[in-house]
Amino acid sequence: EPEVTQTPSHQVTQMGQEVILRCVPISNHLYFYWYRQILGQKVEFLVSFYNNEISEKSEIFDDQFSVERPDGSNFTLKIRSTKLEDSAMYFCASTSGTIKNIQYFGAGTRLSVL
Amino acid sequence: AQRVTQPEKLLSVFKGAPVELKCNYSYSGSPELFWYVQYSRQRLQLLLRHISRESIKGFTADLNKGETSFHLKKPFAQEEDSAMYYCALIGGNTGKLIFGQGTTLQVKP
Numbered sequence: 001e002p003e004v005t006q007t008p009s010h011q012v013t014q015m016g017q018e019v020i021l022r023c024v025p026i027s028n029h030l031y032f033y034w035y036r037q038i039l040g041q042k043v044e045f046l047v048s049f050y051n052n053e054i055s056e057k058s059e060i061f062d063d064q065f066s067v068e069r070p071d072g073s074n075f076t077l078k079i080r081s082t083k084l085e086d087s088a089m090y091f092c093a094s095t096s097g098t099i100k101n102i103q104y105f106g107a108g109t110r111l112s113v114l
Numbered sequence: 115a116q117r118v119t120q121p122e123k124l125l126s127v128f129k130g131a132p133v134e135l136k137c138n139y140s141y142s143g144s145p146e147l148f149w150y151v152q153y154s155r156q157r158l159q160l161l162l163r164h165i166s167r168e169s170i171k172g173f174t175a176d177l178n179k180g181e182t183s184f185h186l187k188k189p190f191a192q193e194e195d196s197a198m199y200y201c202a203l204i205g206g207n208t209g210k211l212i213f214g215q216g217t218t219l220q221v222k223p
Contacts, residue, residue: 004157031209042215043158043200048208056208091158093211100146100204103211105158 002026006092006106013082014114021077021109023092032075033093033103034067036060043091049075082113116141116205120214127191128222135186135217137175137201146204147184148211149175153197161186161199171195191221 005024013019025032034046047057049067057065066078075094079086089110093103117140127133139145149161162170164177164184175186184201201214 033210035211035213043202043211043213045210045212048210050208056206056210058210095209098209100209102148102160102163103209105150107157 002104004092004094004104004106006090006109008109009107010110010112012112012114015084016081019079019082019111021079021090021092021111023075023077023106024073025075025092025094026096026104027073029094029096029104031055031095031101032067032069033095034077035091035093036088037091037108038085038088046077046090079111082111084113087111087113116203116212118201118203118212118214120199120201120217122217123215124218124220126220126222129193130190133186133188133191133195133219133221135199135201135219137184137186137214139182139184139201139203141182141203141205145177147175147177148202148204149173149184149186150200150202150213151197152200158200191219193221193223195219196221 007022032049037043047061048055064080068076089108091108092106095101095103119138147164150158151161152158173188200216202211205212
């Protein structure tokens with residue numbers, strides 16, 4: 001069964017550094033999402049992406065964040081200048097067809113900002 | 115405001131006992147509701163969605179619009195049901211999922 005793939009599984013970085021989290025969605029999917037989960041808290045929506053542009057973003061998704069689908073297969077989340085509070089599990093998800101379809105999640109990237 | 119509430123952080127039952135994981139939601143309009151499950155060291159995966167009205171792994175969930183609830187039930191818990199369970203709804207026009215806090219289900223032998 002096809003899966004959403006995320007790399008790396010764990011990323012450690014120094015505060016102020018840029019990080020790029022990578023995702024390969026399922027190949028025929030059209031809608032892409034990033035979520036994050038701070039330890040002990042709920043999974044929170046960050047951004048949705050469709051037709052090569054952001055369709056919605058949350059308040060968390062400020063100017064430090066950006067997303068890109070550079071080559072038709074990868075879907076990346078960039079954090080320009082990481083803060084301690086960016087430490088979290090980041091999940092990528094994708095879905096086919098309509099927005100009401102099932103979202104398939106990657107295994108997540110654990111980001112640790114020191 | 116769109117919100118999902120799961121009041122229990124932890125639910126601990128013995129094998130064979132009935133299970134009910136509570137979920138309440140706040141949403142104007144007709145919600146699309148889901149239960150996602152995360153087994154230890156595995157990814158989030160869909161357990162069931164309200165429009166399919168099916169039973170998966172013995173679990174069912176009924177949407178009660180009057181009580182704005184979507185509780186997850188299973189008549190006889192199994193040890194392999196131990197996992198984190200998240201109730202979620204689709205909010206807005208872009209398909210974003212709004213999650214509850216999650217409930218850890220622990221089934222003891």
